Amino acid sequence: MVIKPYGYAIWENMRDQLDKMFKETGHVNAYFPIFIPKSLFEAEEKNAEGFAKECAVVTHYRLKNDPLNKGKLMVDPEAKLEEELIVRPTSEAIIWNTYRDWIQSYRDLPLLINQWANVVRWEMRTRPFLRTTEFLWQEGHTAHATKKEAIDEALLIHDIYAQFAEEYMAMPVIKGSKSENERFAGADDTFTIEALMQDGKALQAGTSHYLGQNFAKAFNVTFSNDKNENDFVWATSWGVSTRLIGGLIMTHSDDEGLVLPPKLAPIQVVIVPIPKPDSDILEKANEICSALKKLGIKVKIDTDDTKRPGFKFAEYEMKGVPVRLGLGKRDLENNTIEVARRDTKEKISVALDNVVPHVSQLLEDIQDNLFNRAKLFRESHISEVDTYDEFKSLLESKGGFFYCHWDGTSETEEKIKEETKATIRCIPLNMKSESGLCMYSGKPSVGRVVFAKAY
């Protein structure tokens, strides 16, 4: 996976904000190895099984010159590892193996650790940002003295993810828990935020897992409680990845290119001198630039004199820069500046004296507008259906989220998946209790769950 600087800057903005939110809630960062001995990896059986089919494996530790092929290298058969190493697809195994040594008493708890790392999952098919063999993410791994505390932790992070998605990415999400089929391998419960892309398909954007005592038991992580009794610790893990960049792109972009929410845009405001940078214009541009920077706004003045304004307009639109300021001689004469917003493509002329507060407010408006627009789209793509026929037909013609009755069995879920490719995205946390009949089996159901085709 290659992420170029402009794309990486988006990730950095996401990362910085999330990191801040984790730290505000008591978490600290640490780092664990990328290579995991196979014996450790397989200790928690369900988890190992869940990832087994997509693991890259290191078997040797040395290359040598190939005697039959000059100038080429070959794997040195003498350098076979005694035990193979797994390239981490996730770090529960190595981390719980380490936590065993770190935790003795309830006084060592809770342990609230996050790591920013790369992981590898050897998928059969990749998709830019949404499913890459290697990706960047954060993975939180926490240990607690009680079940309730662990569940609360998983829910707290679930809230943080939802808040981040909606407030920063301007991407509305549905909060819920996963069905058994869709749950993280090794978890007792998985909480998820589910977003809707503009093509009507759902995107799992972040998951937070309540792991019960599964990993504690697999890695024998025990502690003495305040009554001096030994018990297994309770655990959570949670992560979001560079997949969020894909979600961001697919939530807001249009035919002219990216549309970035101001809170995550690497460049929030670009000033384009028209027709080209000259000293009068640059002087004014610099003045506006520093005034905006004082407000913490990320501004760029485009001083490139080899490209014409029209070209630059198109380029910054493609890059999703939220606000573009066009400043030319005519503006200077009239004491105005042209303000163009990316989200609606509106252009207006604003008095130079007023441009700084205007732009500052406009960035907030754009952030709000993007969220509201995405939410409106999502609301118009939520269908409540009661029959399987209607489900199938709307799924094909319209897509989106479907609130349907389900009998709660994996068998039904599997059948629906086989027949329609739609899966249960989540059982919403705010599910209304409502008795009905499963749209597939006709068996009784106590509330509607969310179906969709997903990435």
Added chain:
RNA sequence: CGGGGCAUAGCGCAGUUCGGUUAGCGCACUUGGUUUGGGACCAAGGGGUCGUAGGUUCGAAUCCUACUGCCCCGACCA
């Protein structure tokens, strides 16, 4: 792993059917000039093992054989 397709300049393609000048076009790049309020124009340039290897032929981007790589669809998945 199954089914389809593609491989010619940095990118996108034509040329291949039916072998025959020096392999071409658009974009990009370099230089010079003129331009400049929505992706400028003119001129002159640079850049190619036509995926790889072998074969047929007086002659191969073009025909034949094998191989390699990539893309799309399906099974797996955050």
